[in-house]
Amino acid sequence: MNYKAISTLFCILLGACSLCYGMATEQIGPDTEHPTTSQPGWPKGIVEIPRHQSRAYSIWVNGNENFYFKATPDEINELLAFFAKARIRDHVVHIQSGKEKVSTFAKEEIEYNVRLQIVAGIALFMAREKQGVGLPMEPELTILTGDDTEIPKKLQWPKNVIVESDIQGVSINSQNKKPKRNIYYGKLEFEDGSLPVEFVKNRSLITLWEQKEADGMRIGSVNNKGYFSIRLSDKELANLKKGTSWLTFTIGNFLIEAKKTDHRFPIEMLTADKEQAKAVKVKNLEYYYGRVLFEDGAPPFLDSPPWWPGVEISIDFPYAGSASFDSEGYFKVYFSEDQYEQAKARKVRKNIYLPNYKKKGYSSAMFAYPVSMLSQDKAKAGIVKIPRPQPPRLELVDAESKLGKPIPNFDNIKFQNFQIDQAKGKPLLVCFWDMDQRPSRQCLQELEKQSQSLREKGIVVLAVHSGTKEQKEVNEWLTKENLSLKTGAIQGDPHENLLAWGVKGTPWLVLTDDQHIITKAGFNLDILEKVTER
Numbered sequence: 175m176n177y178k179a180i181s182t183l184f185c186i187l188l189g190a191c192s193l194c195y196g197m198a199t200e201q202i203g204p205d206t207e208h209p210t211t212s213q214p215g216w217p218k219g220i221v222e223i224p225r226h227q228s229r230a231y232s233i234w235v236n237g238n239e240n241f242y243f244k245a246t247p248d249e250i251n252e253l254l255a256f257f258a259k260a261r262i263r264d265h266v267v268h269i270q271s272g273k274e275k276v277s278t279f280a281k282e283e284i285e286y287n288v289r290l291q292i293v294a295g296i297a298l299f300m301a302r303e304k305q306g307v308g309l310p311m312e313p314e315l316t317i318l319t320g321d322d323t324e325i326p327k328k329l330q331w332p333k334n335v336i337v338e339s340d341i342q343g344v345s346i347n348s349q350n351k352k353p354k355r356n357i358y359y360g361k362l363e364f365e366d367g368s369l370p371v372e373f374v375k376n377r378s379l380i381t382l383w384e385q386k387e388a389d390g391m392r393i394g395s396v397n398n399k400g401y402f403s404i405r406l407s408d409k410e411l412a413n414l415k416k417g418t419s420w421l422t423f424t425i426g427n428f429l430i431e432a433k434k435t436d437h438r439f440p441i442e443m444l445t446a447d448k449e450q451a452k453a454v455k456v457k458n459l460e461y462y463y464g465r466v467l468f469e470d471g472a473p474p475f476l477d478s479p480p481w482w483p484g485v486e487i488s489i490d491f492p493y494a495g496s497a498s499f500d501s502e503g504y505f506k507v508y509f510s511e512d513q514y515e516q517a518k519a520r521k522v523r524k525n526i527y528l529p530n531y532k533k534k535g536y537s538s539a540m541f542a543y544p545v546s547m548l549s550q551d552k553a554k555a556g557i558v559k560i561p562r563p564q565p566p567r568l569e570l571v572d573a574e575s576k577l578g579k580p581i582p583n584f585d586n587i588k589f590q591n592f593q594i595d596q597a598k599g600k601p602l603l604v605c606f607w608d609m610d611q612r613p614s615r616q617c618l619q620e621l622e623k624q625s626q627s628l629r630e631k632g633i634v635v636l637a638v639h640s641g642t643k644e645q646k647e648v649n650e651w652l653t654k655e656n657l658s659l660k661t662g663a664i665q666g667d668p669h670e671n672l673l674a675w676g677v678k679g680t681p682w683l684v685l686t687d688d689q690h691i692i693t694k695a696g697f698n699l700d701i702l703e704k705v706t707e708r
Contacts, residue, residue, distance in 0.1 A: 198236075200279055204229040213239075214377075214428060215294030218261035218389040220313050223253055223290050231276055231284045237294045238309065242276050242286035247328045250317060253288055257315050258332030261389045263382075263410075264352050268316040269326055269339040289316040311393075311405070355405035358444040362400050362423060363453035370400035376459065376508055379424040380404060380439070381432040384413075390422070390432055401451060404444075414441045425459060427508045428495045461506040462514070462548035463555040464489075466499065466526060468562045473503035479565040482534050487563075488527045489543060492517045504552065518545040526558070531565045568673060576676035581690050586671050587638055589662035590649075597634040597690075603706070604684040606677050608641030609648050617681035620699050622657050631706055639663040640672055640680060 212221040228245035373396035380394030422436035494507035524539035547556025607614035
């Protein structure tokens, strides 16, 4: 199969006809060479469903993952069995009549009869923060009966599934109901007073554990104010108070996993009123520090070229993920002890990413910061120096239009026998030209013919040389041609000055109003009379 990447953002290649689109990834068909792996935030055991061979299509969007299956009754039974064993609180299965189709990025329609929705990552965080409308907090399975209304009777229903049927007369496991849950709040605070945004920069997990189960269930995460919210039924709350279940909080990195022995959150510190939540002190993470500088000793921050605002240098590490630089070029990352040893044992790879100025939005790993140079003592952090990347010069043809904007000042243009104050309150016609170009010379000659008419209209005509000829040669040619135009020449780098004026090539005409706002640019002399009519 061929793989086609529409965008590299948030792409996870799963195999068999994968496509990326914006912040979404799709796959047509089941797993082949690249089996689906359990993602951070997925409940234990749920991955067995996406791996099923009846999968017809899947789409991943910022943690809101949907898997579609075209399954026989026997295959649906297999999916139900996997679903019943997944480590979640409510095993909700929806039964709906009729048929459904899902549309791919290429607008191909694929029919399905089973859908699994898993909400995790960004989508789950937003849902918990009440910004994700209609998103389930746990995976849910939907079964469509199509034309066979007897399908529910043919299936083997696990005893723990909660079946919500939209079909009149179909009732399964009627004694199982999704319990009502109330929202409770808790708050965490770092012992040294670090900003609570660190809870989001790192991974923060609130996990519910039960004595008889080896695996916990993630039911919350901490926001950038230090708060978390969880939903608990009366029975769940009672079990927490009895101690037959408990909550832990885990702070780490993207791949950190909660453990049964992690710090417990005191149940008495939960409250139904967010404003009444009192902070539980959390030990600060023991970060590893590093430092990156340019060869001249400056921190690794770039001047943004106009076509790529906000361009930056970045760095990342296995397990710890990406890190940001402070004003002195330091960065910090978190590893567990095991993660640090494993990352250090790996082969050193390039992990300092520099922008690819030829492809806006893309970066390439160009230099390496070895894990072994990190230190938990910031003062002993190893320093890696890199050359300062130089963005390519923007070509004149790509110059930004300056229509409707004030002209730049004339500080870098030197005029002969003319003071720019003489143009105050008058419209301007500025011609940028290059003596080495025949069209430029012809433009000035033609402009000279129309100069008297333009002056009568109150327009100040300026000819600005932007070429490389010596000023002496330029003046000799102007004298030879008997040109009376007010002339000047760009001092310093002509290219940057031309870009500032929006000049896409020479000769180039710029017309302004009497407030020196550009009203027309890049036009031909044959329409000069028309555009200067007042």
